[in-house]
Amino acid sequence: MSVENAQKILKSHQLKATQGRLAVLELFMNSSKALSHSDIEHALTDQSIDRVTIYRILDCFVGNGIIHKVSSEQAIQFFALSHHSHHPGIQHAHFICDGCDAVECVDIPMKIEADSLANHPDYHIDSVTVTIHGKCSHCSN
Ligand SMILES: [Zn+2]
Ligand SMILES: [Zn+2]
Incomplete structure (x- = not known):
């Protein structure tokens, strides 16, 4: 992934391509992990x-939907690029490695019936989070 891609993404969100934003965005683009x-x-x-600048950039990216927050069970906040969530019918899940605590976004071909959940009599449901536990390729060797 190149600097031009990062610049394009920032431009499409009407964000100025500062050195810090480009550096953070490129980091996400080059990482398969959260x-x-x-x-x-x-x-x-x-x-x-x-x-402080990093915190501000992350807030800005989350607010613009460029990245999303992922909570691990160790209460560490992770962030990942948001290109996964745009496929209708594909559920976006998070894989947590129990060996090294790495967190990755995973597209799984499973549709959770949000409509039926939306009519639940007791709960008002905004979103469904799926977390997968296991060992990453590094830890399973
Ligand atoms: Zn691992
Ligand atoms: Zn994700």
């Missing part, structure tokens, strides 16, 4: 982007 705050800070240490 990233935590500390992953991002570590990856950007030589780019002189401070903590």
